Amino acid sequence: MSGTPSRRTVLRGLTVTGAAVTGFDPGARGWAATTAGADSGSVTEVARVPRLDGTLGTDDPSLAAAADDYGHIVHRRPSAVLRPGSVRDVVAMVRFCNDHCVPVAPRGQGHAPFGQAQVDGGLVIETATLADIGPLGPGSTTVTVGAGARWSTVARATLAHGLTPPVFTDYLELSVGGTLSVGGLGGQAHRHGAQVDNVTELRVVTGAGELVRCSPSRRADLFHAVLAGLGQCAVIVEATLRLVPAPRTVRRYQLTYDDLAVFLDDQRVLVQDGRFDYVEGQVQADAAGTFGVFVLEAVAYGPPVGPAPDDTALLRGLRHDPASAHSTDQPYYDFLDRLAPVIAAMKAAGIWTYAHPWLNLMLPGTSAAALGARILGGLTPADAGPGAVVLFYPLRGDRLTAPLLRSSDETVSYLFDVLSAAPADDTAAVDRLLATNRAAYEATAATGGTHYPVGSIPFTPADWRTHFGPAWPALESAKRTYDPLGILVPGQGIFG
Template sequence: MSRTPSRRSLLRGLTVVGAAVIGFDPATRSWAAEGTQPDTGADAALATVPRLDGTLVMDEASLAAASEDYGHMVHHRPVAVLRPGSASDVVAMIRFCNDHDLPVAPRGQGHQTFGQAQVQDGLVIETATLAEIGPLCPQSSTVTVGAGAKWSDVARVTLAHGLTPPVLTDYIELSVGGTLSVGGIGGQAHRYGVQVDNVAELRVVTGAGELVRCSPARRSDLFHAVLAGLGQCAVIVEATLRLVRAPERVRHYLLTYHDLETFVEDQRLLVEEDRFAYVGGQISADAGGAFRVHTLEAVAYGPPVGPAPDDAALLRGLRHSGVEQADLPYFDFLDRLAPLVASLKEAGFWTYAHPWLNLILPGDRAAALSAPVLDALTPAELGPGVIQLYPMRRDRLTTPLFRAPDDPLPYLFDVLPATPPDDSAAVDRRLAANRAAYEAAAAAGGTQYPVGSIPFSREDWQTQFGEAWPRLAEAKWRYDPRQLLTPGQGIF
């Protein structure tokens, strides 16, 4: 872009603690604000920044926030943060970054745990300002939303029309663009696949700064390189999502088990017979501190998408030792973690380190691979964290870059500890344990679900993507030729 506006009009909304930004100094790799440029005539050498609809900021609070994430372990500091007012802002700034060799990372709600959306000495694009929801098309059962929209807000809008996204993560305050970049797993995945399997169309800005609309029928190579592509080829700015009819109420079951194999086998039975719309599972410690309390979470959708739940039929043949059940409005079920999250924040646990382990295990090895991890874990190491184990169906997982074992029923296995942020030794132990667990899983054909904290090399990423690696590498060179996008993933 070539513009020659006056100095004061160079950049609408571009501020640093109230001072107008007048450009970028390639020599010092820093932004220059009015009143801070050198007195040596270097003003002429400044690269002017494009006019924006949103804001570009570099105040201390914004830069510090962008060098943090939910993991609180990695801290890469950018030189500026873009809060776009439009997709055109993303285009303009990615082109600017190409001209000046500045790395770029998109950031949604900052819920990554290992620096994946951070960038050292580059630009962070906060997509939260791209949060428009609509239009919703009842005829095609789709809704178009901005990448920064939260799934909770999308669900509220679609439910007003009797529709819902088919798969929702258990924590629904995540951004659409963020989960579509990694996959988006929920307990409905055995029916509908993961969130990336339910996207009709994307609008993205490539690493070269091109605004592109893509779908399975239009620029399909880019479409399939972006979904679960970890931000390597383009920044999602908008997504058109498929919807399904929503129930008004659900019946929520919590079934207790004290044997891991039985727990896993009953989950497998429920998924194979498709008895429930949602199948999940958590593991917690018993009174002696051993992780031997297994809770199978199952949800039956009622009218208008299903009949009134029949307890006897739904629970037939299961070998649980206890059951709790409750009837809930559908959105209350989706938002059931809200009280827990509020209590964690109030107690200060939200600011703890979160060295998470997130794996997808072959179904026939799910118990064998998870048992040693559980046996080695202590309640003190987990802290106020969560352990999850539940199955998906491989034939519903259709997105090429969402990597899962070649098994009919792969299992998600999450160990999500919360560790005091000043206990670096405990964090290091968890990271080492995560790496060991990954190596055992990978040797059996398992994969990483890449939202957690597993030390990974470039060779590991090639193993992770397997047969899809050449496609991703080709798309990276085609759509991000200067290799600027999302370096925090450590893939290229």
């Protein structure tokens, strides 16, 4: 596309529901459209829309859907929604938007809780159509997938060859591009790092509309600015993921504690000695209606990855209540997708439509018990809302290598999640939970922790500079280089 846009528009193979988008009016800052059968020659003084393989939607249902997300708290209405038919469409439209200073945000499965993938008056790119999964065969060590592919689909495709990505988020119906933009943490991260630590190459479209392959040895500055970079420098369109042998079955242990500090200490032991492949924990309500029951979840992989699990060896030295401990053997994929029935029940109960002002923090290991007790002490299960979940993931700092995925500087940190819910129309409850989140973040930051940026914490550009710390200069430089007009993902609020 030339740097000087055409001032007369023609329709070139682009369709939407109810109207044909023919161009963009820079003066009115809006998309020009003609109804079916109208004389395209009557549309003048607008910049020509590129030829696309997919569709560009300006219909109300498309715009309304893109102005919402899983959080149901923030609502920013775009002016158009791109459903790309190819990577070429993403290149063409990002370049077009850069030429006309139109903000752009990619959207995977719409699971952001605080408007991160929304854009007021701009273009939303729905990446779900970019979901190809590359060929696999004997001896494969990687797989290349489209950014819109869901992790559930990737898992099923690789398991057909006895292989698996090493790290999964607990909910599998998220897009690859979405989780790589934030980090991608799960119970296996203490052993393999985050999902961003298991990417060997990316294909991205920069804010200037350049299609680039990058890796640790090729355009490394861009590679490291994109992984956990919150979409600030480029749109991920394809990722090459590391694969490891997959187990056929796993043994899943659930161990109960009544003391938070003991529970966290045992989690620390398990991730430091590496006896389990997956370690996580949940906090549940006790009989008094407070968050007082702590359940450690640990999983050992069976053959061909490891030997048949030995209960005595795996549980040796732990301080849980032996009477409440239990274990379950199940197929590997069933374990990965264990939330599917829970999510189905939430949807059936209407909880999926609630507001979700989530809190996601990275707690320093030495402060985790005190911080966790402080935050949970001011929050009851009733306050957190129906279906609320509280989680602790222990993480080893030496396994988290992506520069922009921030944790504490300690050997072990804990990802602490309070996944709250409130009726979307109960603004008082939502505001109260958002204020609670902000206070919890400030207490965490005062001890050297930070947040995992998938939640709902009101943040300023100054907060973001503090969050990224020593990684900020590299991100700022990459932003200037690869998105010089600052059109990408303004919903994060990082650069003002």
